[in-house]
Amino acid sequence: MHSDVIAAIATGLIPGGIGIVRISGQGAVETAERITEIKGKKLSEVTPRHLYYGFVRDGEKRLDEALIAVMRAPHSYTAEDTVELQCHGGPLVLKRVLAAAIKAGARLAEPGEFSKRAFLNGRLDLSEAEAVMDLIRAENDFARETALSQLGGSLSAVIRGLRGQILEETAFIEAALDDPEHISLDGYPERLQPKLQEMIGAVETLLSGSENGRRLADGIRTAILGRPNVGKSSLLNALLGEERAIVTPIAGTTRDTIEETLRLGDVVLHLADTAGLRETGDEIEKIGVERAEQKARESELVLYVLDGSEALDGTDREALARLKDRQCLILINKSDLPQVLDPQEVERETGVETLRISAKTGEGLAELQEAVERRFLFGEIRQQPLVVTNLRHQALLRETLDALRRVQESLDLGMPEDFFSVDFMEAYRSLGLILGEEAEEDLINEIFGKFCLGK
Numbered sequence: 001m002h003s004d005v006i007a008a009i010a011t012g013l014i015p016g017g018i019g020i021v022r023i024s025g026q027g028a029v030e031t032a033e034r035i036t037e038i039k040g041k042k043l044s045e046v047t048p049r050h051l052y053y054g055f056v057r058d059g060e061k062r063l064d065e066a067l068i069a070v071m072r073a074p075h076s077y078t079a080e081d082t083v084e085l086q087c088h089g090g091p092l093v094l095k096r097v098l099a100a101a102i103k104a105g106a107r108l109a110e111p112g113e114f115s116k117r118a119f120l121n122g123r124l125d126l127s128e129a130e131a132v133m134d135l136i137r138a139e140n141d142f143a144r145e146t147a148l149s150q151l152g153g154s155l156s157a158v159i160r161g162l163r164g165q166i167l168e169e170t171a172f173i174e175a176a177l178d179d180p181e182h183i184s185l186d187g188y189p190e191r192l193q194p195k196l197q198e199m200i201g202a203v204e205t206l207l208s209g210s211e212n213g214r215r216l217a218d219g220i221r222t223a224i225l226g227r228p229n230v231g232k233s234s235l236l237n238a239l240l241g242e243e244r245a246i247v248t249p250i251a252g253t254t255r256d257t258i259e260e261t262l263r264l265g266d267v268v269l270h271l272a273d274t275a276g277l278r279e280t281g282d283e284i285e286k287i288g289v290e291r292a293e294q295k296a297r298e299s300e301l302v303l304y305v306l307d308g309s310e311a312l313d314g315t316d317r318e319a320l321a322r323l324k325d326r327q328c329l330i331l332i333n334k335s336d337l338p339q340v341l342d343p344q345e346v347e348r349e350t351g352v353e354t355l356r357i358s359a360k361t362g363e364g365l366a367e368l369q370e371a372v373e374r375r376f377l378f379g380e381i382r383q384q385p386l387v388v389t390n391l392r393h394q395a396l397l398r399e400t401l402d403a404l405r406r407v408q409e410s411l412d413l414g415m416p417e418d419f420f421s422v423d424f425m426e427a428y429r430s431l432g433l434i435l436g437e438e439a440e441e442d443l444i445n446e447i448f449g450k451f452c453l454g455k
């Protein structure tokens with residue numbers, strides 16, 4: 001049973017123009033009727049999906065003025081009877097309205113419970129419900145567009161198509177094995193081959209670009225690294241547009257790492273400013289340098305800062321050598337000062353792309369944005385209609401691919417057909433889990449538990 005009446009504040013708990021309390025379940029309208037008043041009408045008699053002006057009350061006391069909408073099952077987000085109370089968006093107002101709904105018989109909804117009901121009632125499949133959350137959490141247009149498209153069922157449609165094909169093949173194999181007199185498997189492997197290749201290709205397409213897709217959606221872990229005083233903290237501040245980190249002419253200013261998330265054009269960076277790299281006797285600074293190195297190892301992108309008015313030294317060469325196989329950009333800072341470093345020469349010596357910037361004047365920061373976008377916003381990803389950004393989906397697609405490749409192996413080795421169906425069924429199951437079919441209750445609870453309250 002998932003039809004008891006639940007209620008939650010569906011909007012944020014910060015003062016805003018409007019705040020919504022949502023009530024859903026069998027009996028939601030009757031529950032809401034006990035705490036609302038609409039002139040000349042009972043809530044249970046209003047036209048569904050129309051807005052009515054009225055009041056929310058707690059017994060005799062009016063709590064707020066509200067616009068009230070009733071949505072009748074199955075025409076609501078949860079596919080259950082739902083009432084939305086559009087109140088004034090004050091945290092206290094909304095808490096009081098919610099408390100009244102609970103007093104009137106509703107239960108406080110768990111995080112994600114509305115979406116979980118939408119899933120359990122068949123309104124959304126699991127990948128679509130997950131897309132709802134991805135959409136809410138989207139921090140850039142790429143993530144938003146991907147989530148919106150998957151919410152509309154773009155991924156589900158491809159997955160369902162694949163499952164249909166797999167089922168057709170297994171059904172045929174099973175039927176032929178059951179009834180060899182009437183259904184012949186002669187020439188079947190040859191007929192299956194091109195179809196199997198097509199399925200494998202489809203899964204590969206879904207997986208390709210998914211890693212970069214995930215990075216784009218989640219943000220890129222980025223470390224600012226370099227010797228003391230080259231302007232790392234100044235760069236962080238310049239990119240943030242605020243004086244976040246302390247900047248002084250004293251070498252060794254930054255000790256602990258400072259982390260901030262910011263947007264650079266269409267890319268989100270989780271940026272860590274670190275302590276300048278150098279040998280030091282200072283205990284605190286030493287820990288800072290270790291942390292800087294740790295950050296660099298964990299990062300997906302390193303911005304290595306040099307002071308353009310000073311020559312490269314051993315510390316730089318060593319650090320850059322260690323960053324060899326990593327995504328790295330060298331930023332030659334302080335371009336407003338007389339320059340000792342020549343970008344082309346540094347590039348030749350280190351093999352790393354260089355950019356001249358000035359954290360002081362802002363010169364080169366636009367080029368920095370372009371360079372980062374070029375690396376992570378491949379044209380490829382942008383053009384691909386469907387990018388799988390969700391880690392759970394990626395893992396299941398990889399399992400599907402493995403299973404389909406095992407079918408190919410059996411085919412190549414001339415194995416009997418019942419070998420095909422075992423692996424086909426495994427692929428079928430993995431794909432089904434993306435949609436939430438046969439998903440265990442634990443998994444479902446875990447997924448929806450990560451949702452926000454009121455969604």
Ligand SMILES: Nc1nc2c(ncn2[C@@H]2O[C@H](COP(=O)(O)OP(=O)(O)OP(=O)(O)O)[C@@H](O)[C@H]2O)c(=O)[nH]1
Pocket residue numbers: 226227228229230231232233234235246247248249250251252253254255274275276277333334335336337357358359360361
């Ligand atoms: N002229 C000029 N000075 C800069 C520029 N960027 C930073 N500085 C100066 O360089 C000094 C060091 O800057 P920070 O940003 O503290 O350098 P840091 O790399 O964070 O140094 P540590 O935290 O000690 O490792 C300060 O005096 C800054 O004002 C720049 O682009 N041009």
Ligand SMILES: [Mg+2]
Pocket residue numbers: 232233234245246253254274275276
């Ligand atoms: Mg610093």
